[in-house]
Every structure is written in structure tokens, then in C-alpha cells.
Amino acid sequence: MAAQEVMFSDLQLRGKAVAEQLRSTPGQSLVVRRRDSDDLVLTTVERAAQEREVVSVTTRMFVALMQRDGAARELVTDVLPDAFPWVSFLPRADVQAFVVDLVATLRSAESVANPAPVVRVIESWRNTAAVFADPALAEALAAPTDGDFGAVPAPDAR
Incomplete structure (x- = not known):
């Protein structure tokens, strides 16, 4: 299943809503799309530690x-x-x-x-x-x- 996506501007303007979206996402990660640079992956520290x-x-x-x-x-x-x-x-x-x-x-x-x-x-x-x-x-x-x-x-x- 592909990770859900958000725009970088959404992360900047609606940070709390994006954080809530992250918590409710099955994979606990979001692809943050950027226009001017490489896309990012947003995840929780706990999830990153588990994956590592x-x-x-x-x-x-x-x-x-x-x-x-x-x-x-x-x-x-x-x-x-x-x-x-x-x-x-x-x-x-x-x-x-x-x-x-x-x-x-x-x-x-x-x-x-x-x-x-x-x-x-x-x-x-x-x-x-x-x-x-x-x-x-x-x-x-x-x-x-x-x-x-x-x-x-x-x-x-x-």
C-alpha cells in the first residue's frame, strides 16, 4: 500500500492536522511533496525506531x-x-x-x-x-x- 501524501505547504500551514493524519495512517508515514526539492517522508520516532x-x-x-x-x-x-x-x-x-x-x-x-x-x-x-x-x-x-x-x-x- 502506498503512503498517503500531503503537500509541504499543508505541513507548514496545518501542522496539527497533518500530525493527526499521520497518527491515523496505517503505515504511520506520509509522503510530503515539495515543489522545490526532494520529497520527504514524515513518520513518528517510534515507527522509525521499529523499522530500524x-x-x-x-x-x-x-x-x-x-x-x-x-x-x-x-x-x-x-x-x-x-x-x-x-x-x-x-x-x-x-x-x-x-x-x-x-x-x-x-x-x-x-x-x-x-x-x-x-x-x-x-x-x-x-x-x-x-x-x-x-x-x-x-x-x-x-x-x-x-x-x-x-x-x-x-x-x-x-
Whole structure:
């Protein structure tokens, strides 16, 4: 179910009414639409803490299972296409590398309560799958080069 929406101006002008609307919303969250910037999500502190706890516990259980049970790692590798259909373009060894990378990053990101590294890992592997999905691009990138093109500059820090 999609979250209910309010305009930012409603939040400014009718704050108490919007707060009451938030409390009566099943998901206890509202999308606050803004014209001049990114939209926001308004929720209660209690609801945010509950969601964080659910994500944290789920991540810790998943990581522990993956670290302790080889059969679980195999099963996750086998069902990964259900969650990430694009992995079907990756070689089996890369699917396994993605699982290892994802689990390690989930563990680290959970310890600092920051999901951004997990998103980065998923996007990176999705981009890798996109290369494998395009035979011409994969061939061009795998082709030998005419020599060393020198050091690659570091990306701009953000």
C-alpha cells in the first residue's frame, strides 16, 4: 500500500492536522511533496525506531545464517534471481561473489546504521550484469588493449 501524501505547504500551514493524519495512517508515514526539492517522508520516532530494529535484526540473522551454513549460502545463490533478476546475466562465479560482497556489506552497513553502502554494492553488481547482458559491450571491455593507459584518477569526493 502506498503512503498517503500531503503537500509541504499543508505541513507548514496545518501542522496539527497533518500530525493527526499521520497518527491515523496505517503505515504511520506520509509522503510530503515539495515543489522545490526532494520529497520527504514524515513518520513518528517510534515507527522509525521499529523499522530500524526490524531491518537490523533481519540483517543480523541473515548474515549469521550465511556465515554459518554452506547450504544456506547455496540456497541464497540459487534464489537470488527472485530478488535480483539481473543476476541471470552474471557468470555463476560472479553470482557467488555478489552474495559474498552483499553479505559483507550488509554486516558492515548495519553496524553503522547506514544503508548507502548496500545500495552501492547492488548498483555496482547490476551495472556489471548490464555489461554481461550486452555481448558487444562485454566483448569490447574484455578485448586486449594496446598498452597501459596510465593511472586512473580517483573519482571526485562527494
